[in-house]
Amino acid sequence: MQKIDQRTRQVLIKLIEKPVISQKNLANQLKLSKVQIDYVITKVNESLSDEGLPPVWFDGNYFHLADTSRLFLVDFFSSDKVYRYYEMDIGERKKYIYLMLFYHCGEYLSVNHFLEVLEVGKTTFINDLKKVEKELEALAIKIKYDRRNGYYLSGDEAVLRYHLMKLVLEDLRSDNGSFLWDYFLFNESAIEKEQMFQQIAAELEHYSIVLVENRLLEFSYMLIFLLPRLNKEWTEFYDRYSFQTFYQTKEYAFSQSLLEKFSVENKYAALYICGWMLGMAIGNADERTPDYSIINELVERIFDRFEQLSGIRFKEKSVVRKQLYSHFRPAYYRLFFHLPIINPLNEKIIQEYPDLFQIVKETMKPIENLFGTLIPDEEISFLTIHFASLINDNDEYQVKRKVGIIVCPNGIGSSAIIYNELKNLFPEMIFIGPIETNEIYQKKQDYDMIFTTVPNMRLFSLKKPVYTVNPIMSIDEKYNLVQEVQNGTRNLSNDYQFEELLSIIGKHAKISDETGLRKELTKHLRQPNVSNTKGRPANKEEKTDLSLSDILSPDFIQLNLSTNSWEEAFYVAATPLIDAEIVSRRYIDKIIQTTYEEGPYMVISHHVALPHARPEDGAKKVGLGITVLDKPIKILGQTPMKYIFTLAAVDNKRHLTALAELVSLIDQPDFFQMLDQTNSPEEAFQWILDFI
Template identity: 60%
Template sequence: MGGKHPMASIDQRTFQLIEKMIEQPFNTAQHLMKQLSLSKSQVEYAVSKANVLLQEAGKTPIEIGLNNFILAESSRNYFLDFLSKEDVFSVYELSGEERKKYIFLMTLYYHEEYLSINHFLDALQVGKTTLIGDMKKLEEELQRLHIEISYSRKEGYRLQGDEAEIRYYLMRIIFEDFSKNNAHFLYDYFLYRESTVDKKRIFAVVENELNHYHINIVENRMNEFCYMLVFLLPRLNKTWTEFYQNYSFQTFFETKEYQFSTSLLAQFQIENKYAKLYVCGWMLGMAMGDAKQNSPDYSIIDELVDRIFERFELLSGIRFKDESAAKQQLYSHFRPVYYRLFFHLPIVNVLHKKIVQEFPDMYQIVQETMKPIEVLFGTEIPNEEVSFLTLHFASLIDEYDEYQVQQKIGVIVCPNGIGSSAIVYNELKSVFPEMILIGPIETNALETISQSYDIVFTTVPNIRLYALKKPVFVVNPIMSIDEKYRLVQAVQNEGKTQYEDYHVEDLLAIIKKHGTIMEVPALKKELNDYLQGRSSKSYNHACQIVNRNKQAEFNLLDILKPEFIQLQVTSRSWEEALYVAAAPLVDARVITRHYIEKIIQTTRNEGPYMVITEKVALPHARPEDGTLKVGLGITALKDEVVILGKTPVKYIFTLSAVDNKKHLAAIAELVSLLDRPEFFTLLDQAKDPQEVYAWVEQHIETD
């Protein structure tokens, strides 16, 4: 070392703090504490470690104010360069969670080699007690999948268990890590320390094979696939009879994904038939479907898509105008879902909680939509898959007007695929109607677009984006009202320092030095309001966005009245039954007579599309077919009628919807009632509509 001091080490917290400072060179302590889930002292310690790095490089340290941190441009550029090179691996200290994963990766990767305790100690640079503690935590986690780490003098440390579960665990941790910032750092660190594999070659080979077979996967799936392939290559020559027997179907051998799998593995001298089928199934669970390509599995997937689409339309009360285009989009999204369920592949949806929070009604409708499909797989569809489909349906329903005002141009980078891409595009278009938006595109496509652009919106922070020297704004595909407000403010300031975040605490400290503050919270709020320019154009714009996105939704009791409920109704035909069921809505001027005529005409043309479950119909048409207001009628027939000679109906819920959204909360509540057998018993036995209305009122409030 020639007497030179070794470079300072950094840990996971310091690494993440540096990333956040690159994203936003002006940061408050509170913001960093929230973003990194750290205490104030932990943030300060991470800043001090980052500053040692800067000082050793002769760069300006992070400036520490009363309540904020500022990173100089030259230091930001240094960090950008430092984190993108392998130098960072030589100074990095693994956290406990990272050490646990590292132990698993060693036992997975070196499955044919002898691993002793000393191998782990040398790799992790920790004491024996720490290592044993880390290994114990890993074993407890693996135990849930019936995997164990065995040890014998002859073979050393080995993973023991079902090969499917071992590979499932690898997929799961990669999916989880790749869904966060700093996605593949640990895996790059492992390969830097342990492997001579040429990662760039593997990426290039995979990309060439995907292009050759015209297989389309989104950027994030591509990264996940390549890294998993790197770690699984040493294991792919294993015999795996059980997997082959379970999934050896002729359809798979005819797919382009199987041809891709065979050709890809041949590049790595793997001819194993088990591996070919496994990689084929794995790719089928990632690749986007294309309804225009007549693939061997098209008829199977298409039939399921038809069933899902029709059931969603029935339950939601929505009739899509361009049904063919909507079904093609659903096909592309559902095909990988089908294979993930079929092959029991893991799914990680980082947006799951937010989707359920932002689209609770639609989530419930989609969950109900998918119930008949569950029977095919003999298992419940994971909630994370349901929320992916919810996001997709939400993107289909969103219809905004195009704006052609030639002003700022923003490019949207979204590596997560069609569902969240469509949502983030529509969200941004509603927030910035005056802006021209390009995309969504993947990160690599930024280098190839010819059109100039002013700013970048991205759903996933990526150091490469900050090297473009354009303002970069990280956005959630689904934004809360507060997030939209802050985004408008940030964009209008083009990423310049926001006074609210950085100077209010400093101002309060100065005022305290020269006087007594009677009401600190009130003064703080007023300073915030003044410095942020609450009366400014940007705030008014943000308020307009809030109002535009908070259009009133109707609950079930908002659209149902006692006079819309009819009991013990007699009818001589299904057409008469539909007319009678709709009569109270016509009388109340909720719908016109043409609306019900359209429903009957559609039924004659398409069959009993409105029957959503046994003996239950939800007749509805498009708003332009005679909707005047939102409304719902309930009619219980004395005796069932048979639609078109084959489908019996006894309970008719006539729905009038003015658009594709406002009634969804009401439908979600109705769906919850349709799951209760006692609801139908009441409809059969009650004499007074008020009794039914009171029951609905009570049970909706209870739910």
């Protein structure tokens, strides 16, 4: 086997995943040119020939990897063999230098130590070192050298550890996975990694602490690299926090017990690991932990405010609160301890759920005051995907044929999202899971294929079709997945037919803009049909996403009204919607009844009310009414309201775009000034249209 680098490894893993893959698809996924891919394939084929195996075959459009060669590569990447033939690129070498300095603290590191393991010349090492130093400047971390101590890191211990944790999270939540970390341990450490992982898992089970599969992996790698530093004195970190509550938690008992097994005696180390574990472990609302009261109070505030802002009234409130608690408890400690937050799906979540993201961000604003800092978008998008899973339609489908097993080590939110996505894409299939990777070996049911959110070489050894999917898929990704599953990984995908179509067009017509043509054809062929069965364009009520302009009209806007009671105010505010047959009178009766039972749940900010009920309580269509009172009136004699936004929703999704726009409006002081000053519903409506 010849030497392989990161690019070669990435290409080979893609070929293992999809033994038949188009050159274009491979280039797009790995962001490589055709020349770069051809060079890699040539190197790969030389190695396969040396092993007496069939080379990768290219038919002009598609690369084909033979089964025997694929099995050889699966075995190669699943064992330590790969580390003996691996050479790092510049990015990996820079990371490796930091890991050496971090992990080998207290040991003497000379130039020769680095040259031996990096397998580069002295000039290259010095250049790499300068680049690492430049990157660490922003963190106030320095790399120092003296004859007595050799090379070592200098800086705030909290920052040194934070950077290490961030590197672990970035890699393990990317396509790189744990490869570089395993490569480092293979070269630098005598630790039996698998044995250590088992010890950690056993301790977690003993103390009934639950980590999802990926969090367990991250914790295990972080602990391995931190062990040499945990006996360091580091009192500054502990002066910042009050730890009285932590001493009573099972996470603290776990930390003490675990560190005893690794001979760590520093009294502060257990507190550090405890705080870190609290930021990772799944919360359990049925456990009355010492921190239950404060966490549950915050969950209640988040839940109530989300219902207020989203216009969604959950039926199973207690179930939803428990699920929200399980996610928010670790999020609370991540924010409390300023632990690194890496969400590789952040941009995609914001792109696919922009309206829900905006509503969740607004929901969390009061919570920010508790931490005295802005909540990062990465944390907001974690919550967004969690809420998305809660409001997804969970109706079961009649399934008769193939069985797919879903492997998702990312946690509750991602698991629920991918389960619903796959159910909707393949309604005829039975789905098992989502489960974690190790559980697949314990399943006795027969299944036809595996869907996984994280590529794992072990899954390919099961000799079943493996499909790697994103928890959140774009239209293109859904389309390609359906084609792959229907045609099978060994058959040519629809991309080949697409290329044939372009070729036919080229024979009979001059293509002036091939890129534009490709884009338009792809959009047309892959987008779901938005027309109704009679072939006419869908009307406003049939649109999947409704904006504020779709559900509001000047007829629904009432200004400068006077009422004698809050009940009357709700009826008056809803009158235009009742007249337009958007809601029935029963809908308003339900809002008033719920207010008596739960209090003024609809008040979302100062003087602003968003009354709404469930669809089955009398909502016939999606609509919004705006009513402005001449003076505030108190609900139940306590909470004043002046601006009433009466919402009617027929499900949990179609109105979210309009609600996100309304939330943006409510953030504008000019909006309320306009409502107070104008006497014309038409002017108010036009002002809103201009804003959105």
